[in-house]
Amino acid sequence: xxxxxxxxxxxxxxxxxxxxxxxxxxxxxxxxxxxxxxxxxxxxxxxxxxxxxxxxxxxxxxxxxxxxxxxxxxxxxxxxxxxxxxxxxxxxxxxxxxxxxxxxxxxxxxxx
Amino acid sequence: xxxxxxxxxxxxxxxxxxxxxxxxxxxxxxxxxxxxxxxxxxxxxxxxxxxxxxxxxxxxxxxxxxxxxxxxxxxxxxxxxxxxxxxxxxxxxxxxxxxxxxxxxxxxxxxxxxxx
Numbered sequence: 211x212x213x214x215x216x217x218x219x220x221x222x223x224x225x226x227x228x229x230x231x232x233x234x235x236x237x238x239x240x241x242x243x244x245x246x247x248x249x250x251x252x253x254x255x256x257x258x259x260x261x262x263x264x265x266x267x268x269x270x271x272x273x274x275x276x277x278x279x280x281x282x283x284x285x286x287x288x289x290x291x292x293x294x295x296x297x298x299x300x301x302x303x304x305x306x307x308x309x310x311x312x313x314x315x316x317x318x319x320x321x322x
Numbered sequence: 323x324x325x326x327x328x329x330x331x332x333x334x335x336x337x338x339x340x341x342x343x344x345x346x347x348x349x350x351x352x353x354x355x356x357x358x359x360x361x362x363x364x365x366x367x368x369x370x371x372x373x374x375x376x377x378x379x380x381x382x383x384x385x386x387x388x389x390x391x392x393x394x395x396x397x398x399x400x401x402x403x404x405x406x407x408x409x410x411x412x413x414x415x416x417x418x419x420x421x422x423x424x425x426x427x428x429x430x431x432x433x434x435x436x437x438x
């Protein structure tokens with residue numbers, strides 16, 4: 211399977227703490243994206259990092275990418291209860307199809 | 323902008339019937355649309371890639387005669403689950419791409435299919 215792995219599978223933290231999620235993948239990539247999914251809903255695109263980038267920021271989100279280790283991390287700083295959701299990484303390949311391969315996901319619970 | 327809708331949002335049907343799910347890009351023309359299925363507490367699995375005016379490309383293990391995809395226009399793709407069985411019960415999500423790999427895909431809200 212080409213599916214990426216994420217860890218931890220589940221993470222529970224207190225409001226105000228930082229949350230770090232990791233993603234590992236298997237194939238060469240064009241980019242890596244992070245998505246958020248609230249229970250039973252569609253996905254929301256959070257951030258995209260290209261294969262030639264090492265770090266990217268967007269608001270309270272910080273993403274790193276290490277292509278030599280085929281891994282990425284998503285850091286959410288100063289978490290809020292509203293950040294409670296599942297977070298998925300997805301890799302975009304080098305082909306022209308733009309198709310994404312999703313990781314297994316991390317279920318984040320932020321306790322108020 | 324970049325809103326994708328799905329209809330219906332949920333459907334319950336009897337075993338053996340066929341169910342059609344629509345995916346529409348509301349404010350943009352999508353070069354490509356994708357169909358995923360997601361089982362409870364699991365990740366999204368890509369089923370097929372759909373390009374307007376051409377046959378869909380199915381992922382390995384996905385039966386093309388079971389999951390019929392039609393992409394009649396740049397704003398509409400449909401997935402028909404034929405002769406549905408209880409094991410087809412799942413959350414089906416579509417996404418649309420503008421064709422630029424530097425931009426993320428835009429996802430619909432999903433359709434919950436329950437086959438009795």
